[in-house]
Amino acid sequence: xxxxxxxxxxxxxxxxxxxxxxxxxxxxxxxxxxxxxxxxxxxxxxxxxxxxxxxxxxxxxxxxxxxxxxxxxxxxxxxxxxxxxxxxxxxxxxxxxxxxxxxxxxxxxxxxxxxxxxxxxxxxxxxxxxxxxxxxxxxxxxxxxxxxxxxxxxxxxxxxxxxxxxxxxxxxxxxxxxxxxxxxxxxxxxxxx
Amino acid sequence: xxxxxxxxxxxxxxxxxxxxxxxxxxxxxxxxxxxxxxxxxxxxxxxxxxxxxxxxxxxxxxxxxxxxxxxxxxxxxxxxxxxxxxxxxxxxxxxxxxxxxxxxxxxxxxxxxxxxxxxxxxxxxxxxxxxxxxxxxxxxxxxxxxxxxxxxxxxxxxxxxxxxxxxxxxxxxxxxxxxxxxxxxxxxxxxxx
DNA sequence: CTAGAATATGGAGAACCTCTCCACTTGGCA
DNA sequence: TGCCAAGTGGAGAGGTTCTCCATATTCTAG
Numbered sequence: 522x523x524x525x526x527x528x529x530x531x532x533x534x535x536x537x538x539x540x541x542x543x544x545x546x547x548x549x550x551x552x553x554x555x556x557x558x559x560x561x562x563x564x565x566x567x568x569x570x571x572x573x574x575x576x577x578x579x580x581x582x583x584x585x586x587x588x589x590x591x592x593x594x595x596x597x598x599x600x601x602x603x604x605x606x607x608x609x610x611x612x613x614x615x616x617x618x619x620x621x622x623x624x625x626x627x628x629x630x631x632x633x634x635x636x637x638x639x640x641x642x643x644x645x646x647x648x649x650x651x652x653x654x655x656x657x658x659x660x661x662x663x664x665x666x667x668x669x670x671x672x673x674x675x676x677x678x679x680x681x682x683x684x685x686x687x688x689x690x691x692x693x694x695x696x697x698x699x700x701x702x703x704x705x706x707x708x709x710x711x712x713x714x
Numbered sequence: 715x716x717x718x719x720x721x722x723x724x725x726x727x728x729x730x731x732x733x734x735x736x737x738x739x740x741x742x743x744x745x746x747x748x749x750x751x752x753x754x755x756x757x758x759x760x761x762x763x764x765x766x767x768x769x770x771x772x773x774x775x776x777x778x779x780x781x782x783x784x785x786x787x788x789x790x791x792x793x794x795x796x797x798x799x800x801x802x803x804x805x806x807x808x809x810x811x812x813x814x815x816x817x818x819x820x821x822x823x824x825x826x827x828x829x830x831x832x833x834x835x836x837x838x839x840x841x842x843x844x845x846x847x848x849x850x851x852x853x854x855x856x857x858x859x860x861x862x863x864x865x866x867x868x869x870x871x872x873x874x875x876x877x878x879x880x881x882x883x884x885x886x887x888x889x890x891x892x893x894x895x896x897x898x899x900x901x902x903x904x905x906x907x
Numbered sequence: 908c909t910a911g912a913a914t915a916t917g918g919a920g921a922a923c924c925t926c927t928c929c930a931c932t933t934g935g936c937a
Numbered sequence: 938t939g940c941c942a943a944g945t946g947g948a949g950a951g952g953t954t955c956t957c958c959a960t961a962t963t964c965t966a967g
Contacts, residue, residue, distance in 0.1 A: 531943080531944075532934095532935090532942085532943065532944090533933085533934055533935075533942095533943060533944065534934075534935090535933075535934070535943095535944075535945095536934095536943075536944055536945090539944085539945085559923085559924070559925090560924085560925065560926085561923085561924070561925080564946095569945085569946085570945065570946030570947055571925085571926075571927090571946075571947070571948095572926095572927080572928080572929090572944095572945060572946050572947070573944075573945055573946065574926095575925085575926060575927075576944070576945080579926085580925085580926080581925075581926095675900065676896075679893070679896050679897060679900055680900070682883050682887070682893070682897065683880075683883070683897055683900060683901060685883065686879040686880055686882060686883035686897070687876075687879055689879060689882055689883070690875050690876070690878065690879035690882070694875070700872070700875070703869075703872050704872060704875065704876055704879070707868065707872055707873070707876060707901070707904075708876060708900070708901035708904075709904070710903070710904025710905070711900075711901075711902070711903025711904030711905070712903070712904070724914080724915080725913085725914065725915090725963090725964085726913090726914060726915065726962080726963055726964070727963075727964090728914095728915075728916090728962070728963070729914075729915055729916090729963090732915085732916085752952085752953070752954090753953085753954065753955085754952090754953075754954080757917095762916085762917080763916065763917030763918055764917075764918070764919095764954085764955075764956090765915090765916065765917050765918070765955090765956080765957080765958090766915075766916055766917065767955095768954085768955060768956075769915070769916080772955085773954085773955080774954075774955095
């Protein structure tokens with residue numbers, strides 16, 4: 522992660538500027554309208570034509586992916602910090618909570634993430650995000666296992682899918698802010714059994 | 715449930731026929747293409763113009779809702795049967811599994827269901843479905859509680875949301891048929907703790 | 908059995924959507 | 938400064954959901 526490879530960084534300063542403005546407008550639009558946000562409008566809000574938008578991000582998904590990438594970086598950093606916590610089980614829980622909460626912050630991101638991760642090969646960047654999260658999660662899960670705080674049968678991939686599923690559910694029920702935490706408690710109750 | 719109130723049952727026989735054909739085409743289309751199925755095509759497949767389709771079902775959601783209703787009826791029947799099982803905890807689990815599996819059968823239904831249930835007042839029929847499922851689930855949960863097989867803190871609504879969330883997740887990962895069961899096992903592991 | 912009212916139909920088209928194409932402009936380097 | 942690769946914008950293709958209403962069909966009352 523944190524690769525921001527040159528391939529998608531425009532050579533010209535004005536183009537780089539446009540790219541940033543599109544990204545900013547997209548963040549705002551997705552946060553407000555969820556996955557139904559219109560790319561046309563995002564382009565307009567960024568003061569940019571449709572052609573320009575699609576030059577920078579060839580598809581709606583490409584745009585979402587770019588936004589996800591930043592979140593994933595943050596999540597991995599959080600995970601690394603939590604790996605030093607003495608309470609291994611708690612660290613794993615806290616991190617899964619963070620994953621779910623991050624995923625919820627921007628509506629529609631979870632769906633995109635899941636959709637693409639489940640059909641590998643669709644998007645290289647997203648696959649890299651997935652690997653990075655998985656690796657971070659594996660560290661925490663292993664520590665929890667070594668402390669006898671997680672059964673060896675549990676898979677980190679399933680655990681992350683679970684977190685995303687709960688995030689998605691609480692996205693749907695925006696009027697119940699406590700839902701995510703309740704669902705996490707409910708679903709993770711048997712973790713250390 | 716099973717109300718099929720007259721309000722949405724056409725007066726003329728030909729119209730009733732068209733309605734059935736649309737419903738059948740829609741079932742097929744949603745099962746195959748998921749939520750991305752096109753209403754235009756559904757109408758065409760049913761041999762009916764767009765105007766006719768929208769006369770019978772004013773929106774995409776109305777169509778989905780009608781399909782959901784049949785599933786809910788079946789689910790409640792299953793729940794009633796399971797309420798006679800001697801193993802109360804197992805019955806609850808089996809029923810939640812059935813809920814999730816039903817929800818998964820027709821891609822996109824879960825999302826519709828959740829979306830509307832969470833914003834009450836959007837659709838009366840869907841609200842009725844929700845109530846029916848909730849009531850059935852409450853019976854099973856109560857039995858499990860009386861057998862000491864479920865903590866009193868757990869809410870049936872949360873449990874159902876959980877089941878739907880897992881169903882949604884396994885919809886996304888169509889290539890991993892075992893996912894739903896693994897997630898259910900994982901998430902319900904702590905139920906009787 | 909028939910006429911008239913009530914009901915239902917279909918498809919053109921409005922208003923959106925995503926995404927492509929390419930004649931044009933512009934920034935940065937020699 | 939002048940050139941050209943890089944970047945732009947917007948018209949338009951082809952999709953979507955959904956509306957409107959002149960036309961056609963069924964049912965009902967006489």
